[in-house]
Amino acid sequence: MSQQENIRVGISIGDLNGIGSEIILKTFEDKRMLEFCTPVIFCSVKVMSYFIKHYGLTIKVQGIDSPDKIIDKKINVLNVWKEPVDIHFGVEEKQAGAYAIKSLEAAVSALKKNQIDVLVTAPINKSNIQSKTFSFPGHTDYLNQELEGDSLMLMISETLRIGLLTDHVAVKDVSSHITRELIEKKINTINKTLIQDFGIEKPKIAVLGLNPHNGDNGVIGNEDDTVLRPTLDNLRNNGKLVFGPYAADSFFGSGNYKNFDVVIASYHDQGLIPFKTLAFGNGVNYTAGLSHVRTSPDHGTAYDVAGKGVANYESFRQAIYSAIKIFRKRKEYQEISKNPLEIKPKRSFSKKK
Incomplete structure (x- = not known):
């Protein structure tokens, strides 16, 4: 089409x-x-x-x-x-x-x-x-x-994208769900999504830590040091432009999110609260990876x-627009993949660091 x-x-x-x-x-x-x-x-x-x-x-x-x-x-x-x-x-x-x-x-x-x-x-x-x-x-x-496919909940607006490692999971169960396997699967899904559905050649991905202050060297939890950091290191060694984990409390207020193509939150409210604060009424929920x-x-x-x-009804209208844009971008990507000499995808709204 x-x-x-x-x-x-x-x-x-x-x-x-x-x-x-x-x-x-x-x-x-x-x-x-x-x-x-x-x-x-x-x-x-x-x-x-x-x-x-x-x-x-x-x-x-x-x-x-x-x-x-x-x-x-x-x-x-x-x-x-x-x-x-x-x-x-x-x-x-x-x-x-x-x-x-x-x-x-x-x-x-x-x-x-x-x-x-x-x-x-x-x-x-x-x-x-x-x-x-x-x-x-x-x-x-x-x-x-x-x-x-493997679904990933991705909230999108004109200036912000936030994906989730876990979505509809009770807070008390979040840490047990976040494994190295899950992190790698979600990061690979979002990396592929940004390339084929949004036309971003080399996505820059920020990951938020699970615990306050990333655990403060184990004082407030050790998942960030024992699970998140080594997994992100491994993904970087395999060519992914993935950064973090970042302490979530200051990440959005400082404007640091503007330096990345997507931000990955560890759990639902960690990602949805800042997204709805910054983009409510104009944001869209996209089920990536399918x-x-x-x-x-x-x-x-x-x-x-x-x-x-x-x-x-603005958010619903934006959901219509986004679905059409993503559909067309994915079709374009598929056509380019068949003939890779035609066009290269362009970068998105993120700034270079």
């Missing part, structure tokens, strides 16, 4: 009682979006019509019953179910979670069959999606099972504002 062609963007509806419907519809209320992508919303026409009426929108959607009926440059709604569904904005319900998973599973199936080009997921509630047939802590773990491209906004279901028509 060339850059001039229309990218088919599959969209899972997320929690029906959250803000997913609003941010999706308001994103595509701008007709210019259809000039470079074709949205395919995995839901039902009845439900989407209800949302359109509720939010007082005038956009038109095209109901289809199978991916082979997708109409380019139209807002397609693929009927994953046809029965009516009661919507209770702002309420956590098992029913809403069940329909969120129906939508997600249908979208992933279409993605695996290349009936859509990329997947953008609206927010789900990690509690009400749990069932006997779906017992994943979130999108990432499910996608890691369904799509080839065979297909998946992005999502950097926020949750936002039950507190659901149904009120005031949700900020």
Whole structure:
């Protein structure tokens, strides 16, 4: 697919009682979006019509019953179910979670069959999606099972990228999860991702320490000295431009993150707190390391504002843009790999040290 062609963007509806419907519809209320992508919303026409009426929108959607009926440059709604569904904005319900998973599973199936080009997921509630047939802590773990590769949660914005060694792991269990094998796997994944998906020729990777002050020479923990440092040394000896571990408390306030193409945090909040402080509302969650491209906004279901028509849809729109850019960049990389004499990838926003 060339850059001039229309990218088919599959969209899972997320929690029906959250803000997913609003941010999706308001994103595509701008007709210019259809000039470079074709949205395919995995839901039902009845439900989407209800949302359109509720939010007082005038956009038109095209109901289809199978991916082979997708109409380019139209807002397609693929009927994953046809029965009516009661919507209770702002309420956590098992029913809403069940329909969120129906939508997600249908979208992933279409993605695996290349009936859509990329997947953008609206927010789900990690509690009400749990069932006997779906017992994943979130999108990432499910996608890691369904799509080839080793997933890595990568938060991206115009000026910052933060990846995670561990994502949805309880704090008390983090240190036991961080092994030399895990670190090497994640660093190799992010290095490959930055090259093929972002066009960075020689990625510069910063890694944050696990303990306060990197353990203060073992006074506050020894994982940084016994696990992180020797593993990073080994990766450097094998040609990776990886630096650290850095003490996390001053790394962002000092602006040091600007010197790197990506920052790798040891655990969820160590990376997500600074990211959402610096980029909230404009950031995107990208699942790196998989065979297909998946992005999502950097926020949750936002039950507190659901149904009120005031949700900020900028992060979701950025998730659409990012999915398309990454898809095109990966296609370009694959073409260059077949003919390496054509073009070399360019560096990103990081400064040289």
